[in-house]
Amino acid sequence: MTNVVIFGASSAIAQASARLLAQRGYTLLLVARDSHKLEAIAADLNLHGAKDVICVQQDLAHIENYDSFIQTLNDKLTGNIDITLLAHGTLDDQAKLQQSCSKTFESLHLNALSYIGLLTVLANQMETKRAGTLIAISSVAGDRGRQSNYVYGSAKGLVSLFCQGLRNRLDKAGVQVITIKPGFVDTPMTAAFPKGALWAQPETIAQGIIKALDKKRNTVYLPSFWRLIMFVITHIPEKIFKKLSL
Amino acid sequence: MTHSSTQPTQYKTYSWGRLIRIQQKHCHYSWRHNPLPKTDTSLLPYGLGRSYGDSCLNEQGHLLLSRTLNKLIAFDHQSGRLRCEAGVSLQTILRFAVPQGWFLPVTPGTQFVTLGGAIANDVHGKNHQVAGTLGNHITAFELLRSDGSRLMCSPTQNQPWYAATIAGLGLTGLITWAEIQLIRIHNPYLWVETIRYSDLEQFLALSEDSQAHYDYTVAWVDCLAKGRRLGRGHFIRANFAGPELNHTLPSPKARNKIIPCNAPNLLLNTWTVKCFNQLYYYKQLAQSQIQLTHYEPFFYPLDSLLHWNKVYGNRGFYQYQCVIPKDKALLAEIIKTIAASGLGSFLTVLKEFGTQPSPGLLSFPRAGYTYALDFPNTGPEVLNLFERLDRLVIEAKGALYPAKDARMPAQAFAEFNPNLEQFIPFIDPQFSSNFWRRVYPNTTST
Numbered sequence: 288m289t290n291v292v293i294f295g296a297s298s299a300i301a302q303a304s305a306r307l308l309a310q311r312g313y314t315l316l317l318v319a320r321d322s323h324k325l326e327a328i329a330a331d332l333n334l335h336g337a338k339d340v341i342c343v344q345q346d347l348a349h350i351e352n353y354d355s356f357i358q359t360l361n362d363k364l365t366g367n368i369d370i371t372l373l374a375h376g377t378l379d380d381q382a383k384l385q386q387s388c389s390k391t392f393e394s395l396h397l398n399a400l401s402y403i404g405l406l407t408v409l410a411n412q413m414e415t416k417r418a419g420t421l422i423a424i425s426s427v428a429g430d431r432g433r434q435s436n437y438v439y440g441s442a443k444g445l446v447s448l449f450c451q452g453l454r455n456r457l458d459k460a461g462v463q464v465i466t467i468k469p470g471f472v473d474t475p476m477t478a479a480f481p482k483g484a485l486w487a488q489p490e491t492i493a494q495g496i497i498k499a500l501d502k503k504r505n506t507v508y509l510p511s512f513w514r515l516i517m518f519v520i521t522h523i524p525e526k527i528f529k530k531l532s533l
Numbered sequence: 534m535t536h537s538s539t540q541p542t543q544y545k546t547y548s549w550g551r552l553i554r555i556q557q558k559h560c561h562y563s564w565r566h567n568p569l570p571k572t573d574t575s576l577l578p579y580g581l582g583r584s585y586g587d588s589c590l591n592e593q594g595h596l597l598l599s600r601t602l603n604k605l606i607a608f609d610h611q612s613g614r615l616r617c618e619a620g621v622s623l624q625t626i627l628r629f630a631v632p633q634g635w636f637l638p639v640t641p642g643t644q645f646v647t648l649g650g651a652i653a654n655d656v657h658g659k660n661h662q663v664a665g666t667l668g669n670h671i672t673a674f675e676l677l678r679s680d681g682s683r684l685m686c687s688p689t690q691n692q693p694w695y696a697a698t699i700a701g702l703g704l705t706g707l708i709t710w711a712e713i714q715l716i717r718i719h720n721p722y723l724w725v726e727t728i729r730y731s732d733l734e735q736f737l738a739l740s741e742d743s744q745a746h747y748d749y750t751v752a753w754v755d756c757l758a759k760g761r762r763l764g765r766g767h768f769i770r771a772n773f774a775g776p777e778l779n780h781t782l783p784s785p786k787a788r789n790k791i792i793p794c795n796a797p798n799l800l801l802n803t804w805t806v807k808c809f810n811q812l813y814y815y816k817q818l819a820q821s822q823i824q825l826t827h828y829e830p831f832f833y834p835l836d837s838l839l840h841w842n843k844v845y846g847n848r849g850f851y852q853y854q855c856v857i858p859k860d861k862a863l864l865a866e867i868i869k870t871i872a873a874s875g876l877g878s879f880l881t882v883l884k885e886f887g888t889q890p891s892p893g894l895l896s897f898p899r900a901g902y903t904y905a906l907d908f909p910n911t912g913p914e915v916l917n918l919f920e921r922l923d924r925l926v927i928e929a930k931g932a933l934y935p936a937k938d939a940r941m942p943a944q945a946f947a948e949f950n951p952n953l954e955q956f957i958p959f960i961d962p963q964f965s966s967n968f969w970r971r972v973y974p975n976t977t978s979t
Binding site for chain 2: 299321323324327328330331334335474475478489
């Protein structure tokens with residue numbers, strides 16, 4: 288019996304991943320803001336073979352106490368949390384963010400601090416149990432700051448670094464920490480962007496996530512060609528990079 | 534790699550024939566309990582973009598992307614009724630249903646279409662003679678209108694809306710979910726018999742003979758063969774394997790190939806197609822052979838070749854699919870006209886439709902023969918041929934298939950659809966498409 292907790296369960300990538308996990312007969316605990324969406328997703332996952340689907344309605348931007356929140360999730364499950372997928376987030380318009388401290392802080396809070404809150408509590412729990420897998424969806428945007436989305440990018444950069452540290456700490460406890468760095472994904476979150484050849488479907492990303500889980504990977508670029516693109520991008524000297532309009 | 538929304542909008546092809554490059558605005562519709570997005574332009578539901586011409590385009594308005602409206606809702610294991618959201622693909626339905634011993638009652642030649650799109654085009658399959666169209670198996674659906682109303686439609690509830698929406702080309706509103714009656718299968722395999730036949734006469738005889746004993750029949754035709762070879766090809770007839778097949782067979786390996794970019798325009802010319810057809814015709818040396826075939830290669834031979842539409846080059850291609858009454862001379866005339874032009878290509882399909890009427894007002898299939906083939910877009914030459922063919926089809930009181938069409942004249946559309954005026958009142962005032970503005974230009978909706 289395997290228990291999976293998915294944060295941001297109504298995101299397109301989370302939904303596609305949940306379907307693949309449901310087909311394995313896992314128990315899925317879904318966390319999202321909107322109860323209608325949770326209901327629709329739960330029915331779908333039940334049909335796709337989930338052992339059980341439990342829904343928890345929660346706005347992840349407003350968690351008072353991470354310890355007690357995770358405890359409420361534990362209480363809803365029989366047995367341990369074996370796998371968690373952190374997939375919530377928002378992609379705000381950079382132009383608006385840079386005009387407003389409060390909007391920037393809000394964005395950083397949801398995209399980075401809430402991840403860190405959840406990961407901190409879950410990591411301690413898994414370290415004690417000496418088992419478990421933490422999967423966090425970061426982004427290629429976190430590899431280098433760019434003018435077009437450095438608020439989102441710096442949040443994801445924080446998530447990536449935090450996961451790297453956790454991985455280093457938890458390896459001896461047998462806990463797997465997987466950082467997922469998707470490139471451009473064609474989802475409602477990115478509806479405003481014109482789509483080109485580099486764009487992937489959420490189903491493709493989900494398959495990559497499940498593969499990373501099975502193969503106990505550390506950091507995964509999805510689709511994998513992004514590793515090469517980001518290698519190039521991170522190696523452009525800052526003197527040149529700062530003049531580019533990326 | 535900017536994430537900036539101020540980039541210039543690109544001209545792109547949004548339909549399968551790749552003929553039309555347009556700037557197209559779109560918005561997602563992902564949750565069935567939500568209202569339609571507020572826009573001041575017209576809307577058109579858009580699933581996986583497998584319509585060939587312009588019936589899935591809405592240049593002056595928005596496309597309503599339903600790809601993420603893709604959740605299953607309920608399944609009755611006893612009756613085989615599946616309720617799911619309209620953006621669910623046929624592939625998703627099959628992957629869910631086949632392991633439990635169920636199959637689609639009717640399927641087109643690709644599983645990469647959404648259920649909503651399949652209803653809006655009232656698709657048909659190789660079993661039309663015994664099963665009718667997909668619309669014959671849709672037991673209910675919900676229609677969301679731009680005024681916010683939600684209509685539960687079925688053969689007994691809001692029947693006029695049910696009839697208008699099946700084959701309604703997405704113009705009556707958005708189908709949010711639908712319920713489909715699946716059919717029982719014993720296993721995912723079919724016994725498929727392929728018979729090489731040498732002329733039209735033999736096709737007609739085979740089609741007649743196969744009616745009673747085969748659920749699935751279709752013929753591949755060498756569209757360039759003339760004279761006494763006119764209409765020659767392979768006749769394919771099949772049934773799902775029964776319980777006699779009790780051992781498990783390996784599933785075919787999913788090995789998708791991708792056509793990465795447009796092929797050169799000249800790749801497909803009369804000469805290469807002639808060679809291909811000649812080779813293909815004799816590929817099967819035996820006159821007849823029977824094989825046990827998995828449903829995927831049988832129903833969806835082209836699905837393993839992703840983006841096969843790019844083999845026609847950047848000029849794109851037309852498909853001409855007509856239906857004509859059961860009249861041998863007329864069928865011969867059409868095949869002859871195409872063969873004489875030397876323009877056809879290798880994907881040529883001939884099939885006999887049965888007599889079961891569809892509930893859809895604008896449904897394309899009707900009793901008779903349907904002939905479908907692709908034409909690389911060679912410009913005026915091929916358009917002239919279509920005009921000649923149109924005249925034959927109109928005279929015969931046949932029809933053309935809107936899902937495949939990018940050019941039929943408005944007048945022809947009216948001739949093909951005797952129920953047209955009956956359909957008009959059901960069009961949602963906020964819904965429209967390029968196709969609709971072309972074939973029914975006297976409506977100038979938003």
